[in-house]
Amino acid sequence: MDSFDYVIVGGGAAGCVLASRLSEDPTVRVCLLEAGGEGRNWLVRVPFGMVLSVPTPLINWGFKTVPQKELNGRRLYQPRGRALGGSSAINAMIYTRGHPSDYDAWAAAGNRGWSWSEVLPYFKRTEANARWRDDYHGDDGPLPVGDAFTDNPMHAVFLDAAQQAGFPRTDDFNGARQEGVGVYQVTQRMGERWSAARAYLEPHVLRANLCVLTGARARRVLFEGRRAHAVEYRRGGRIHSVAARAEIIVCAGTFQSPQLLMLSGVGDGEALRRCGIAVVQHLPGVGENLQDHLDYTLIHRARSPHLIGFSPRGVAHLLRELVRYQRERRGMLATNVAEAGGFLKTDAALAKPDVQLHFCVAIVHNHGRTLRHLFHGYSLHVCVLRPASRGSVRLASADPEAAPAIDPAYLSEPRDLDVLVRGFRLARRILDAPAFAPYRRRELFTANVHSEEEIRAAIRARSETIYHPAGTCRMGDDRSAVVDAELRVRGVDGLRVVDASVMPTLIGGNTQAPTMMIAEKAADLLRRA
Numbered sequence: 001m002d003s004f005d006y007v008i009v010g011g012g013a014a015g016c017v018l019a020s021r022l023s024e025d026p027t028v029r030v031c032l033l034e035a036g037g038e039g040r041n042w043l044v045r046v047p048f049g050m051v052l053s054v055p056t057p058l059i060n061w062g063f064k065t066v067p068q069k070e071l072n073g074r075r076l077y078q079p080r081g082r083a084l085g086g087s088s089a090i091n092a093m094i095y096t097r098g099h100p101s102d103y104d105a106w107a108a109a110g111n112r113g114w115s116w117s118e119v120l121p122y123f124k125r126t127e128a129n130a131r132w133r134d135d136y137h138g139d140d141g142p143l144p145v146g147d148a149f150t151d152n153p154m155h156a157v158f159l160d161a162a163q164q165a166g167f168p169r170t171d172d173f174n175g176a177r178q179e180g181v182g183v184y185q186v187t188q189r190m191g192e193r194w195s196a197a198r199a200y201l202e203p204h205v206l207r208a209n210l211c212v213l214t215g216a217r218a219r220r221v222l223f224e225g226r227r228a229h230a231v232e233y234r235r236g237g238r239i240h241s242v243a244a245r246a247e248i249i250v251c252a253g254t255f256q257s258p259q260l261l262m263l264s265g266v267g268d269g270e271a272l273r274r275c276g277i278a279v280v281q282h283l284p285g286v287g288e289n290l291q292d293h294l295d296y297t298l299i300h301r302a303r304s305p306h307l308i309g310f311s312p313r314g315v316a317h318l319l320r321e322l323v324r325y326q327r328e329r330r331g332m333l334a335t336n337v338a339e340a341g342g343f344l345k346t347d348a349a350l351a352k353p354d355v356q357l358h359f360c361v362a363i364v365h366n367h368g369r370t371l372r373h374l375f376h377g378y379s380l381h382v383c384v385l386r387p388a389s390r391g392s393v394r395l396a397s398a399d400p401e402a403a404p405a406i407d408p409a410y411l412s413e414p415r416d417l418d419v420l421v422r423g424f425r426l427a428r429r430i431l432d433a434p435a436f437a438p439y440r441r442r443e444l445f446t447a448n449v450h451s452e453e454e455i456r457a458a459i460r461a462r463s464e465t466i467y468h469p470a471g472t473c474r475m476g477d478d479r480s481a482v483v484d485a486e487l488r489v490r491g492v493d494g495l496r497v498v499d500a501s502v503m504p505t506l507i508g509g510n511t512q513a514p515t516m517m518i519a520e521k522a523a524d525l526l527r528r529a
């Protein structure tokens with residue numbers, strides 16, 4: 001059996017950071033196992049590629065939830081990246097971090113070292129911001145962050161409309177004030193996506209002490225007594241094992257990290273025994289505490305060549321933009337679709353924003369999976385930033401290749417629906433503002449939705465994820481926590497979880513940057529161990 005100092009499972013947003021940082025020391029040997037491929041093709045590099053990679057299984061696990069009781073029994077689509085870079089290879093590239101109070105709440109819950117002032121240096125360490133040079137930003141980290149390369153005039157329309165509707169603007173969602181509307185900064189350089197793999201791994205592929213195995217799907221962690229000592233994986237139709245002298249670090253994401261722990265005998269003892277899995281450690285919190293940003297989208301058909309859509313004029317424009325992109329790396333092909341947005345309060349009395357907006361320069365219905373809605377238009381997403389609902393990830397079967405049973409239990413706490421109703425009204429005020437008048441043609445799905453009851457029904461019928469599941473291997477110091485504040489799995493040795501699943505509570509923003517921050521901090525914790 002091959003052996004390394006560290007074996008990392010999952011080459012996503014967190015796994016790439018860890019593999020890169022740990023292998024900076026040439027005396028340390030690191031092995032990274034990634035189930036997907038290299039993630040180096042145009043589908044990943046050209047931002048517009050997400051129009052194909054999100055709705056299809058090309059480089060995407062394409063999970064589905066179990067039927068959601070409060071959403072009319074619907075099973076919701078849950079895309080997750082399946083390639084080096086993980087979900088950062090298919091995501092919308094928006095760079096936000098959440099609100100400082102999110103991290104202070106983690107620390108106040110007993111997680112020492114995770115307050116805002118303690119995590120800010122790690123955010124800065126990841127970042128190479130092309131515009132901001134101040135106390136909030138880094139300018140020499142591996143991850144390029146900068147303004148959009150699309151020059152889309154629809155940004156100004158959205159910002160004007162929001163101002164007409166009475167909402168403030170902010171220049172920097174990650175600066176002194178998160179609240180307001182603005183244009184998102186993105187993780188791109190020269191109009192190309194910079195996934196976590198491109199930022200952290202690709203510059204170091206020649207490191208002799210770093211072994212990256214793609215197409216390697218971990219099946220379980222193997223224990224010697226209470227110590228995690230090896231990972232069993234399938235690659236090229238054969239089963240292999242790789243041993244870790246120091247530690248095994250699970251970075252398989254919010255759905256698959258708890259799944260891998262459970263397949264390895266770490267989880268609720270009774271549930272594991274029912275699946276025929278020998279229990280290594282009874283840890284009932286594994287897979288619990290699933291949180292996600294539930295989102296509703298208001299959509300208008302509209303006229304403008306700057307809105308993505310399929311029509312003879314639209315295709316002609318796209319072809320011109322393709323040529324422009326080849327020449328300048330700017331324009332429509334550099335789009336992250338959700339180009340502008342904001343963090344707003346649905347009630348002025350609140351201390352911080354409770355909803356996030358994503359303004360898309362396209363009709364985004366059903367994750368772009370419904371071909372009926374490919375005409376030109378714009379969409380305004382609104383999501384609940386700090387949901388009270390808690391769901392779970394459980395084993396659907398003991399087969400390591402089966403998808404887990406994902407139950408976000410959306411809206412199981414009625415107050416989440418109240419926030420979304422207020423968010424719906426807020427988003428509509430913006431879309432109804434005069435700035436949109438020259439473009440607007442027809443409101444889709446919600447033209448006749450006005451009363452409280454109608455809005456509630458619309459939300460139950462059409463809301464979807466905005467792709468930020470977290471919390472299923474919760475960090476904490478209580479009995480149902482899965483990892484401690486140093487991200488060590490409780491009750492066993494030599495095993496950590498480092499990814500979005502360790503967040504005790506979902507932060508109020510997009511989750512890639514926070515996940516990479518977690519991995520940067522974990523690298524320090526591991527180096528000190």
Ligand SMILES: Cc1cc2nc3c(=O)[nH]c(=O)nc-3n(C[C@H](O)[C@H](O)[C@H](O)COP(=O)(O)OP(=O)(O)OC[C@H]3O[C@@H](n4cnc5c(N)ncnc54)[C@H](O)[C@@H]3O)c2cc1C
Nearest residue numbers: 010012013014035086087091092093094218499500510512
């Ligand atoms: C469509 C979409 C849009 C998004 N938009 C944004 C955005 O604009 N901004 C933002 O900040 N966040 C966004 N996110 C969220 C963000 O990408 C994730 O929060 C982040 O990538 C989570 O990182 P992770 O390391 O926890 O998991 P991931 O990045 O998902 O990585 C997990 C990795 O583990 C691998 N893996 C899983 N199981 C195994 C196994 N058994 N063996 C080997 N490998 C395995 C997977 O293939 C994957 O590569 C979006 C996500 C999606 C899906």
